[in-house]
Amino acid sequence: MAANRSKPSTPDSEQAFLAAYDASRFPRPSVAVDLVLMTVEEGRLKALLLRRAEHPAKGRWSLPGGFVGIDEPLDAAADRIVHGKAGLSGVFVEQLYTFGSPGRDPRTRVISVAHFALVPAAKLREVLTARTAEPLALAPIRVPWEGEEGGPVEALGPGGDEPLALAFDHAEMLGTAVKRLRGRLSYSPVGYELLPGEFTLRALQTIHEAVLSRKLNKDAFRRRILASGEVEPTGRLEGDVGHRPAELYRYRRPQRPHRRGGRGTS
Amino acid sequence: MAANRSKPSTPDSEQAFLAAYDASRFPRPSVAVDLVLMTVEEGRLKALLLRRAEHPAKGRWSLPGGFVGIDEPLDAAADRIVHGKAGLSGVFVEQLYTFGSPGRDPRTRVISVAHFALVPAAKLREVLTARTAEPLALAPIRVPWEGEEGGPVEALGPGGDEPLALAFDHAEMLGTAVKRLRGRLSYSPVGYELLPGEFTLRALQTIHEAVLSRKLNKDAFRRRILASGEVEPTGRLEGDVGHRPAELYRYRRPQRPHRRGGRGTS
DNA sequence: AAAATAGTGTCTATGAGACACTATAGT
DNA sequence: ACTATAGTGTCTCATAGACACTATTTT
Numbered sequence: 001m002a003a004n005r006s007k008p009s010t011p012d013s014e015q016a017f018l019a020a021y022d023a024s025r026f027p028r029p030s031v032a033v034d035l036v037l038m039t040v041e042e043g044r045l046k047a048l049l050l051r052r053a054e055h056p057a058k059g060r061w062s063l064p065g066g067f068v069g070i071d072e073p074l075d076a077a078a079d080r081i082v083h084g085k086a087g088l089s090g091v092f093v094e095q096l097y098t099f100g101s102p103g104r105d106p107r108t109r110v111i112s113v114a115h116f117a118l119v120p121a122a123k124l125r126e127v128l129t130a131r132t133a134e135p136l137a138l139a140p141i142r143v144p145w146e147g148e149e150g151g152p153v154e155a156l157g158p159g160g161d162e163p164l165a166l167a168f169d170h171a172e173m174l175g176t177a178v179k180r181l182r183g184r185l186s187y188s189p190v191g192y193e194l195l196p197g198e199f200t201l202r203a204l205q206t207i208h209e210a211v212l213s214r215k216l217n218k219d220a221f222r223r224r225i226l227a228s229g230e231v232e233p234t235g236r237l238e239g240d241v242g243h244r245p246a247e248l249y250r251y252r253r254p255q256r257p258h259r260r261g262g263r264g265t266s
Numbered sequence: 267m268a269a270n271r272s273k274p275s276t277p278d279s280e281q282a283f284l285a286a287y288d289a290s291r292f293p294r295p296s297v298a299v300d301l302v303l304m305t306v307e308e309g310r311l312k313a314l315l316l317r318r319a320e321h322p323a324k325g326r327w328s329l330p331g332g333f334v335g336i337d338e339p340l341d342a343a344a345d346r347i348v349h350g351k352a353g354l355s356g357v358f359v360e361q362l363y364t365f366g367s368p369g370r371d372p373r374t375r376v377i378s379v380a381h382f383a384l385v386p387a388a389k390l391r392e393v394l395t396a397r398t399a400e401p402l403a404l405a406p407i408r409v410p411w412e413g414e415e416g417g418p419v420e421a422l423g424p425g426g427d428e429p430l431a432l433a434f435d436h437a438e439m440l441g442t443a444v445k446r447l448r449g450r451l452s453y454s455p456v457g458y459e460l461l462p463g464e465f466t467l468r469a470l471q472t473i474h475e476a477v478l479s480r481k482l483n484k485d486a487f488r489r490r491i492l493a494s495g496e497v498e499p500t501g502r503l504e505g506d507v508g509h510r511p512a513e514l515y516r517y518r519r520p521q522r523p524h525r526r527g528g529r530g531t532s
Numbered sequence: 533a534a535a536a537t538a539g540t541g542t543c544t545a546t547g548a549g550a551c552a553c554t555a556t557a558g559t
Numbered sequence: 560a561c562t563a564t565a566g567t568g569t570c571t572c573a574t575a576g577a578c579a580c581t582a583t584t585t586t
Binding site: 217219220221223224227237240241242243244245 | 574575576577578582583584585586
Binding site: 486505510 | 547548549550551555556557558559
């Protein structure tokens with residue numbers, strides 16, 4: 001095992017063990033936060049990527065991220081990336097998984113606490129049009145597995161077919177995010193985070209279908225959503241659609257289900 | 267924000283951002299792994315705790331843990347704690363959540379990647395009897411919330427009613443572990459990790475009931491488990507039970523569903 | 533009027549809870 | 560024989576898929 005050399009000779013002793021791992025006497029890793037900013041646009045699941053202009057992994061595409069400040073909570077770091085990098089606010093952010101293989105970053109030992117964020121397509125698209133100077137892309141995700149099997153996924157280029165070269169272990173991070181999102185969708189009202197304030201049930205269904213990569217039954221979907229009580233009709237109808245307009249609904253937030261962590265910092 | 271002082275004056279630039287966070291120029295946190303070793307014994311969910319003999323949090327009870335070696339993968343560190351601290355092998359270990367509030371450890375900034383592990387009661391009880399020198403306890407967990415609501419939980423003393431004083435944010439870690447375990451149980455064959463190789467369906471049901479903190483329907487439970495194909499009869503019967511003995515079953519591992527992380531390292 | 537999608541009613545298949553019943557080892 | 564639990568068969572209820580049908584707006 002990798003840690004044997006730093007292990008004391010009395011491995012059964014808690015005190016000796018902790019003492020041997022005295023934080024000030026051993027090298028510490030860097031800790032970063034990476035963000036999987038996801039949306040659904042044109043019926044496809046997409047994620048925000050950034051082309052790396054510098055080494056390491058120069059020219060490859062990576063998730064937005066940054067190192068965690070020594071006095072900064074993890075969720076504050078995640079919010080900082082979301083705000084600073086993308087100018088977004090009020091989006092759903094949740095901790096995802098921590099990636100810590102030695103060698104995942106060639107510079108030094110970097111442990112990255114991946115987060116995922118859900119943003120309505122229009123909001124995320126604004127970021128791209130506002131920041132044309134930066135090499136940003138809203139890349140469609142191709143998921144090579146069914147259900148919640150898991151594993152790395154591909155991000156596709158603007159053509160929509162050729163996969164992009166991803167930096168570090170970011171294909172795995174993306175895959176973990178998709179897996180989590182699929183799991184959430186089944187029992188958690190997380191689809192609304194990807195929609196504007198008012199939406200049609202058809203739009204909500206499209207979100208679900210894009211995330212799950214499978215068609216859903218229209219009738220059963222409507223019944224299930226309406227029965228859940230998560231949604232309430234606004235009385236208004238969508239307009240300009242060339243056919244019968246659907247009613248607009250809004251999400252009834254039960255008690256602000258956006259869990260924005262906030263363990264000690266604003 | 268906590269990180270503003272280390273933020274460059276051009277926050278829109280990815281390159282400047284990363285450069286400003288150059289890992290070698292800023293203080294790094296310590297990274298630890300803490301383990302929630304859980305079992306079900308006498309129809310109760312229990313966790314392994316350790317009484318801290320030294321500062322900080324001297325005299326309080328804490329989860330077994332340790333710092334992560336600079337070249338050590340996170341899952342290897344978790345295995346090391348499980349093996350070294352408890353002498354256990356072949357148990358189910360899974361990454362849980364990363365806790366990183368500044369101030370959660372009074373010594374220094376410590377970010378802890380919590381893991382949870384599932385161990386059959388007999389196996390975990392052996393550890394306690396083998397290591398009487400160490401202040402270990404297998405504490406019943408009292409969960410003050412329903413379903414998968416989440417939140418901190420209490421660990422109870424040997425009397426089974428008075429709560430133990432827990433160190434750091436370990437009540438939250440325990441709560442997160444219970445929440446995860448409850449979620450898993452519904453759709454993942456994780457209950458078998460808490461049982462010996464052969465078990466009766468009644469024993470499996472007891473596991474489920476203890477984890478979920480609610481009674482389950484006997485008939486529906488049997489039907490569901492048998493229909494799942496996760497289990498196969500051994501043909502043998504339990505013995506010495508003062509009534510009709512139940513048939514013993516064993517878990518049919520489909521393709522070794524124990525996911526033992528292993529991201530790049532053996 | 534035609535096109536296109538919104539929205540509703542009904543039938544069916546499936547899975548869980550409820551309940552009653554039979555089966556069997558130990559005392 | 561009695562007790563306690565194992566194990567089975569059947570009914571009912573809730574939910575999802577399938578399908579047919581009606582409703583309404585734009586062109």
